[in-house]
Structures are given as structure tokens and as C-alpha cells.
Amino acid sequence: MKRIAPSGNWWSCGLLLATAAFACGAEHDRSQTLVFAAASLTDVVSKLAEDAPGGPWSCSFGPTSGLARQIQDGAPADFFLSANRHWMETLDQAGCLQEPPRVVARNRLVCIAPAQSPLASNLPEDLSQLLQRLAPGDRIALADEGVPAGEYSRESFRNSGHWSAIREYAVGLDDVRSVLRAVAQGEAAAGFVYFTDARVADVITLFALDPKTHRPIEYLVARLRPENTGEVSGRDTDYWFSPKARQVFQAAGFAPPLAEGQ
Amino acid sequence: MPSAAEWQVLALAARIAAAAVLLSFLPALLLAWVLARRSFRGKALLQGFIMLPLVMPPVVTGYLLLTFLGRSSFIGRSWFALTGHHLAYSTTACVLAAAVVGFPLLVEAIRLSLLGVDPRLESVSRSLGRGPTFTFIRITLPLALPGLLGGAVLSFTRALGEFGATMIFAGNIEGETRQIPLAVYTLLNLPGSETAVMRLTLLSIALSLSALLFMAWLTARHRQRSGRS
Structure with missing residues (x-):
């Protein structure tokens, strides 16, 4: 008496199978450079990653806090660009950085x-x-x-x-x-x-907002430890300080870092 | 023992989830009945449509809710004109997001339990002169009760865990929309909050597990009773 209609169980099963199929073989290819960057850097970092030495780099954007958590948990990233000192220092103390972080830009x-x-x-x-x-x-x-x-x-x-x-x-x-x-x-x-x-x-x-009412808004960049970067070397943080990078940051409205070697 | 702040989060979460179940219960019952008892053109399509929130990314559901019920939308503006309150970024938004996302679970559980009710029992009631409403309330519903309760508890627990759609449509407002997942997410954004995250996680597990145990207890009691009668 009932017409056969696909029941909810079938929908759920299909979803589960599809998830399983797509989840296989989705690990990050370690030969490609991966950049984790604060959401506010989306446009500049995408642009710089596209023309980066050694082919386009891939990027992951999100809140600095969320990305820092992922890095602490061993996410495979080469560079981290953070929108404040606090999270960069937390990562430094956790031993996630390969070098001292440097200020790459400022904002308002x-x-x-x-x-x-x-x-x-x-x-x-x-x-x-x-x-x-x-x-x-x-x-x-x-x-x-x-x-x-x-x-x-x-x-x-x-x-x-x-x-x-x-x-x-x-x-x-x-x-x-x-x-x-x-x-x-x-x-x-x-x-x-x-x-x-x-x-x-x-x-x-x-x-x-009056800059005197809050800490200076500084973006810091650092290369991550080998556990995060994989074995591949030759990715130099200097790219983020090249004249080209400076120009891209400036064109987007970021202020340059205050002093050299920060 | 939970701290005052944790109590606030738990109580808000329970209130939102309960309101979501109450809001969606009657529409879900109606649709489940239609799906279980009627055959018509486009039934598979309707069922697929009802299941959508289950298979769509919750973030997409949240985006659609914001687009169609947000302040700049027609419905959002009409609602504001009528009530003086906005839907988006409010406790109501949390309830709506939770109700939409838990809706398929509720409909499906009720539909399956209605399918389990022997239509001959309903025919007997009708042949004895009882109307369709009486039959539905006194014969069909009591027989389908375990499914109704199961669906309610499932959608309640789903509402407790709702994150994606809520983050987009309701935002993160302390005391108004910050239920358990948003509170955990907020804590994760703060360095050195591992202990607090773990506490809230355990409390959240305790709350969901209690709901499931409550359902098991109700079902067992129902079985016992119907066995006796």
C-alpha cells in the first residue's frame, strides 16, 4: 500500500560513505609550502603566496588563536603569520618556532x-x-x-x-x-x-580607534619547527621582508614595521 | 561542581534546546504523519528537503538562515516591525538554528514510529464511530509514543551540540547565545584554558548523557506499562 520512498536511513548511509571516500588520501603534500595566516592578512598573503619562490604556496586563513592551536597540535605548516604577539609568544614557549618571530607589518x-x-x-x-x-x-x-x-x-x-x-x-x-x-x-x-x-x-x-588606547597592532612572522614543516628546507622567512612583499603590504594599507631587526 | 559561569552556559543551552524541540515538535509531527500515511507526487522530494539540514554543512544552514531571516531580509524586517526585536544575533536565533538542524531527526523518528503503528487499529477505532482526531490522539499517538520521545531527545541533544549554524546566525554573546559549543570555542581562543575546556567538555558530556539515559528510562517504563495493560 505504500509507495517506496528513499528513507532517511538511505540519506544518512550515503552521506557516511561519501565522507569516507573523500577523507582518504587527503593529507597535505609536504613538498608544497603551507602558510598559516591571520584572517586579516587573507588578501596580501594570498597574493604573495601565488608568486612565491618555488611555485604557489598554499594558505590557510582563520583567527590567529585557532591557527595557533592547530600549530601547537602539529598541523603541517611552514610559516605562521600572527596578528598579535601573544599567540606567537605562546607558540615560542611551546617550542613550535624555528627562529625568533619578526614584525612584518602594523595595522590600525x-x-x-x-x-x-x-x-x-x-x-x-x-x-x-x-x-x-x-x-x-x-x-x-x-x-x-x-x-x-x-x-x-x-x-x-x-x-x-x-x-x-x-x-x-x-x-x-x-x-x-x-x-x-x-x-x-x-x-x-x-x-x-x-x-x-x-x-x-x-x-x-x-x-x-585611538592607537594609544591599545597595544600596538603588529603582525609577526616565523618559520615553524621541523615537526610542523616536514623535512624540506630552503624556505626563507626573508621572502616576507623582500621589497616585493613590502610593496604588497603597503598597497593594501598596512604600515611597515617600526624598526629593523625587531 | 560547576561554577556560576558554567551554570549559566549549561542552563542557557538546556533552555535553547528545550525551546527548539517545543518549536519544532508540532510541525515535525504533522510532516511525519503526512510522510508515513499519505502517498503523493513529489513525496521523495519533500522527504529529501526535510533531510537537508542533516546533510548540509551547518555553516551553510547558518548562512541561509542569516540571509533569509537576517535584519536586511524581508522576513527579518517584517518580524522587527511586528515585534520590535531582531531575529539574528539573539537567543531566538539560537533556538531557530537548533530547531532547523534537529528537525530531520525529529521527523524521521516520529515517521518511523508512526509506520510501526498498525493502521488496522486505527480502522477499528473509526469503524466504532470515532472521528479521525480522536483516533489520532487516543490510538495512534500513544502507540507511537516511544518514537515521539526518542525523536524529542535526539533533537534536544543535537540542539545542545549545535555550533556551525549558531556561530553564523546567532553570533557569540555571553548569556544570550553562548551555549556549550560556543563557550568551548571561546575558551579555545584563549591561551592556557585547557583545564576550563576539559571541565566544560565533561559537563557537556554529562548533560547529553543524562538526556539519553532519561530517554532509555522513559522507554523502559513505557514498555513495562503497555506490557501490563
Whole structure:
């Protein structure tokens, strides 16, 4: 009496088989250089990896914190570019680095709003004005706690005395690029991202956070220990400091490191 | 013993999961009944559609939810006009994400248990002059009860573990959307949080396991009772 229809069990079985089939032979090829980089470096590092010596390098982007965890757990990566010192030092103490990390670029934090924002008619110029002009139910998107962009922003709000007010509106997202997307889509009324992120999406930049209210935003690069890099040698950190790399960083809006040999 | 912060996370998680099950129960029952008792054109397609959240990456589900229910969407704006609250980035968003992702489990469990109910028993009730509603409530539902409970517990535990769709659609807000997986994820972002992560992991296992044991106990009790009568 019943027509035969594929039951849910078949759907589940199919999914399981497909997963098993695709999971086989998916290990990273150690002859190719792999770069782990903070989400905010997505555009510059992709560009540099494409023209890198010895063919295009592959990249993995995400929150510095998440990538650092993976590296600690032995993820096969050659370079790590971190968006703060804290995680780089944690890795250094864990013995994951092959050399002392060096500052490769600097950045700033800005407040952004959607391109079609109601704020656009009368741009707020600082945090107090922004807080005054938010509507009830509005959200301010921040990178999560522990994610560098989220830590710098929270540090700045605490030091400028705005944290308790901002907290009422704050929604944490997994990395700075998720904040950028949420604001660009109009889901959050405002968000805090790096100056360089604001340039790659259709958003309006309202104001910059005072750099004196947070630690300097520095990107550090280091080559990882052999357990992570595999046996292949000849990958030189100097590529990240070559004139070409400098130019790519600068074109994207990053500031150069303060002093040589940092 | 769990700390105050851990209690907050556990209580929020349990509330979200319970609300998700309550929200999806009636629609799931209705669809399961249609799938179990009716044959019609496009039934396989409907069933496939219902199963989608189970086989789609939760991140994709979250993205779709944000796109169709977000602040800039038509539904999102209408909801805001009606209630004065936004759906995205709220506890409601957590409930919706958990309900959508757990929905296939609920429908499937109910459908299978309805298939196990002998339609002749329903015919007998109808031939004795009882209407379809009475028959459904007094004959079909009690017979399918273990499946209903099983489905409810399965979707409850699935809701407890919901991460991907929630992260996108509800964000990570302490006390509002930070349920167990998001709390673990937040801790993982902080260096030196291994002990805290392990504590929360154990608590999460305890909560899910209790739900499953509760289901086993209910089923056993139901068997005993129906055996006696």
C-alpha cells in the first residue's frame, strides 16, 4: 500500500560513505609550502603566496588563536603569520618556532558601518557619538575574545571607558573577516575591523580607534619547527621582508614595521 | 561542581534546546504523519528537503538562515516591525538554528514510529464511530509514543551540540547565545584554558548523557506499562 520512498536511513548511509571516500588520501603534500595566516592578512598573503619562490604556496586563513592551536597540535605548516604577539609568544614557549618571530607589518582598528547605513547621513566621529545614534536592537560586531582583533578592540574600549556601554550591543564573531561580512550584509549596525579590512568590502569607515588606547597592532612572522614543516628546507622567512612583499603590504594599507631587526 | 559561569552556559543551552524541540515538535509531527500515511507526487522530494539540514554543512544552514531571516531580509524586517526585536544575533536565533538542524531527526523518528503503528487499529477505532482526531490522539499517538520521545531527545541533544549554524546566525554573546559549543570555542581562543575546556567538555558530556539515559528510562517504563495493560 505504500509507495517506496528513499528513507532517511538511505540519506544518512550515503552521506557516511561519501565522507569516507573523500577523507582518504587527503593529507597535505609536504613538498608544497603551507602558510598559516591571520584572517586579516587573507588578501596580501594570498597574493604573495601565488608568486612565491618555488611555485604557489598554499594558505590557510582563520583567527590567529585557532591557527595557533592547530600549530601547537602539529598541523603541517611552514610559516605562521600572527596578528598579535601573544599567540606567537605562546607558540615560542611551546617550542613550535624555528627562529625568533619578526614584525612584518602594523595595522590600525577602525569602526565600520554598512554602505546603506542610517548612520551615513550624519557620520558619528567617535565611540560616544556612535553609541548615541544606535537604535534599540542594533548590534555592534566584534571579533571574539582571544581573537587578536577582538582583544585589541576590547582593550581599547576598556581604556576609553566605553566597554560597559558597548557590551550591551556587542555580538562576538569568529574572526575579523566574519565581522566585516556581517557589517557589509547589514546584519550589524557597526563593527570593528582593521583599517586594511575596511578597504576590501563595501562598507563605510566611520572613525579610527585611538592607537594609544591599545597595544600596538603588529603582525609577526616565523618559520615553524621541523615537526610542523616536514623535512624540506630552503624556505626563507626573508621572502616576507623582500621589497616585493613590502610593496604588497603597503598597497593594501598596512604600515611597515617600526624598526629593523625587531 | 560547576561554577556560576558554567551554570549559566549549561542552563542557557538546556533552555535553547528545550525551546527548539517545543518549536519544532508540532510541525515535525504533522510532516511525519503526512510522510508515513499519505502517498503523493513529489513525496521523495519533500522527504529529501526535510533531510537537508542533516546533510548540509551547518555553516551553510547558518548562512541561509542569516540571509533569509537576517535584519536586511524581508522576513527579518517584517518580524522587527511586528515585534520590535531582531531575529539574528539573539537567543531566538539560537533556538531557530537548533530547531532547523534537529528537525530531520525529529521527523524521521516520529515517521518511523508512526509506520510501526498498525493502521488496522486505527480502522477499528473509526469503524466504532470515532472521528479521525480522536483516533489520532487516543490510538495512534500513544502507540507511537516511544518514537515521539526518542525523536524529542535526539533533537534536544543535537540542539545542545549545535555550533556551525549558531556561530553564523546567532553570533557569540555571553548569556544570550553562548551555549556549550560556543563557550568551548571561546575558551579555545584563549591561551592556557585547557583545564576550563576539559571541565566544560565533561559537563557537556554529562548533560547529553543524562538526556539519553532519561530517554532509555522513559522507554523502559513505557514498555513495562503497555506490557501490563
